[in-house]
Amino acid sequence: MTGWAAPWWIAGGYGLELALGRSWRTHGDIDALVLRPSAGELHEALAGWELWVVDPPGELRFWPADEPLPDHVHDIWCRRPSSPAWELQLMVDEAGGGEWRSRRHGRVRAPVAALGRRSADGLPYLRPEIQLFYKAKGRRPKDEIDFAVVAPTLDDAARAWLDRALAVTHPDHPWRAALRGAGPA
Incomplete structure (x- = not known):
């Protein structure tokens, strides 16, 4: 992705x-966020890689270079042909x-x-509060660990942004109380 001019962030x-x-903690692959307007350029940016899309409700299928990315697709899994493992999501x-x-709710914006x-x-990475916003949906053990480690490091503006975003998508989420200092998540 180094030579790709479009915005992207490690997530x-x-x-x-x-x-x-x-x-x-350990990780299974590398996640990155890209924006839909430039997604059509991914085949060129990742020349030599296999790109597969997750077609909701969860069907994984090869994504040919001559096919526009469908509007309902929000995940692309990538691997080198020599690798049996997915390396990049x-x-x-x-x-x-x-x-x-946000793909989760159009009112969540920046x-x-x-x-x-x-x-x-020099690596671009997604702001932590935005990444935690996405992790809030799953509440997997790794997401809870990430929140416990990262939330105390957020400044007031980042905490407020995450609280507002969660209020839109998950109003009863336990992280909201922790963000406002009302107790553990």
């Missing part, structure tokens, strides 16, 4: 670890007019220019 657990500058979100819109930061090594 998932690795993105959170880039934000904090340290590791705390690309999450596709909506954007337009310089604004990102300027594209403010979605990420850069690590000390």
